Amino acid sequence: MKCKIRNTICLILFMGLFCIVHCSEASIIWADHFDSEPDFVCTTTQEPAAILTGIEGGKHYEDCVCNHTPNTEIRIESDLGHGTSGKGIRYRFDTSGDSTQTCSLRIHDTETYGHFFWGFWMKIPDQPIDGADANLKLTRFYQGGDSIIPGINLATGEFNLFWQGASRLGSSTWPHVDLYTVADGEWHYYVQEFQIGQAGDGDGDYFDGTGIFRFWTDGQLILERTNIDWSTSAGNFSWAGDYLSEHLENLNGNFNAGVHDIYFDDVVWATTKEEVDEFLGIGAHIYFEDDFDGYSDSPANHGWTGGTSDKFSFPDNEGFGGSKCVKVTYDESGTPPYWFGKSISDLNLQELYIRFYFKLEDPHGASFKFLKLFGKQFAPEGYANSTFAASAGNFYAIAYGDGSGVENDTQKEIRYSGPHYASDPELVWHNYASPLYIADNKWHSVEVYMRYNSNDQRDGAYRVWVDGQERVHVTNVKNRHNNNSLYFDNIQLANYCDVAYTQPFHVWYDNFVISDRYTGTIEGDDIPPSAPSGLAVE
Known part of the structure; x- marks a missing residue:
């Protein structure tokens, strides 16, 4: 049986008692x-x-x-x-x-x-x-x-x-x-x-x-x-x-x-x-979670959008630990068939953490977007989004809009291999690793943090963990225009597959969580940490 994260409901308010420490010594x-x-x-x-x-x-x-x-x-x-x-x-x-x-x-x-x-x-x-x-x-x-x-x-x-x-x-x-x-x-x-x-x-x-x-x-x-x-x-x-x-x-x-x-x-x-x-004493605040167990009707009845094409199935025993999951079949290039996501527009989140368990078989050289985060769109047009891409079986890069205009998609790129290939020289790199090969047909815990920058500030950020190990951490990011919304609109788990597609392959998702802080791997899982090849800290 899978462990689920429970949100401890807590509450905060003002008070007239406080305490004070020098920032340079402690927070x-x-x-x-x-x-x-x-x-x-x-x-x-x-x-x-x-x-x-x-x-x-x-x-x-x-x-x-x-x-x-x-x-x-x-x-x-x-x-x-x-x-x-x-x-x-x-x-x-x-x-x-x-x-x-x-x-x-x-x-x-x-x-x-x-x-x-x-x-x-x-x-x-x-x-x-x-x-x-x-x-x-x-x-x-x-x-x-x-x-x-x-x-x-x-x-x-x-x-x-x-x-x-x-x-x-x-x-x-x-x-x-x-x-x-x-x-x-x-x-x-x-x-x-x-x-x-x-x-x-x-x-x-x-x-x-x-x-x-x-x-x-x-x-x-x-x-x-x-x-x-x-x-x-x-x-x-x-x-x-x-x-x-x-x-x-x-x-x-x-x-x-x-x-x-x-x-x-x-x-x-x-x-x-x-x-x-x-x-x-507050744990992570869970905005949404689903391990896909416990119901047999459509995920659309449980907070999800899309997933209605024949590219998606929900097998009962192919998930993490032999449970139910989402299975995506990539058998053509393009975007329209591949939409399965969660709307979070009503949460007004400028930053978030997303954790899911992920399994990928050999994509035979194809590249695809395993996660895409969309900002709210302000009329008449213009939104900021970020793409987390896999290429030839590797977690390869994060592509994002640079805030130079209201249409923000893939103008800039953060590669897991570090600042040598960065398209924005003002990024601050805290951690990076070589591209991680993940198409081993095994389950991996994947967690992503993203923050949109405030108006006129470079306070956006990205972080990615795989199997509990941080693989990339970049700050001083500008990823939206002042006229873009500050907030996320929706999360897409399976998206575009490029023209390098040659033959079918499958992707599995399980144990999906949206929260306000790092969630980590499920207690008791048997996933060994992935090898930290090429790890560098600056």
Whole structure:
């Protein structure tokens, strides 16, 4: 029986506790699981630095402030955290009419960061507040001296994000983004990404810069903005002169909710999303998976498109481990007969990982596209796609559009044999190997990572693993035009066969997975690692 990957549903949201580390030394800026902290209660103002010492990243909590006793408090103890056991932190507010109150555990920091990720687990009980202005400020930091404030509207249960450029200082109008409703009494995990980009232009338009904000909830990308003017000033994000804290402010209406609790656990600030996900204990988020077992009707009823021609069959016992799979018969050149894929247009993914098991018999010199990734097409025309090609039995090259125009297909090529044959001299090569012969009629685990570049950036990337070994890793890629969509549209597993075709051959696919990170080989499979001939690292 084949192992299937299960997606652990998790959730991420903002929080006013964080941790900080120098990027050159580690990717954790600061973080706290709270499990190693002693039991702690704060109801007034005190200095917890000598008490709370569980922070990673060399920082410490500077002070704790609660200004609405006796009901307002901060508490760390067992059974308040996420999961079946372990410590967490609870913020308790009294929302019975005060216009302003503060409940915060604060870390002062003068370091600056141009790019970072913020993640945490959070639970807000379903306790609606009668009032539109009950905004909880989760933290405050600066870019060029201008405030950026992630928060939650406790009246609606929605996250929000406020920021104010220098041209708006003193104005009552703040740009904001309303995000995701979270007050359901369940634990969720949240991740936010902030990147400075270039300084704003000072014209009052906050959406024509190159700053980035991304927001994930329970592993799903809820919002992405890649053109933000965070500020009209140059510089990085900083907490200098302020603190990482939580506030409950602007309670200007008639509130009758009484005591309101918010729970947090596993709070982390880091320079990579991978580090944040690891700290939060999150496995790969599986967007789609299919091992083709468990159903006898058409794969079209299970999320697939195409595969209806006589080139495709779904034998019950030819798959990996003797199970069901997809079998493709290549018996002519061309494209139209060979379409079997998965639409992912609704996921709005700029980057993804695809893992499948693959078997190829001798193609007798033919070349074919064993995987093709299409971007969304914007009217009236124009999309960016990438082709993963096999030639004469070898995994040979990745062909992609170079972003010089909106029609992007195969203008550039990345060969497995390395930079000597690269058609783009600006590529950065981290790993490469000689073309890998794979037409041995044996099963192999194949995994691919691809990222589209952001507007005006060379941050696209490709990686390929075969049998758990990385065979190519290239960054600094431009693979789309600014007018192309940032997101993938569909994945095609079997595609064009070239005119070098001379006689029929077969390709098999099994154990297909789309995820947000590296999946690897199935535990317990008996595929030996392929020989790393010609491996080079630069």
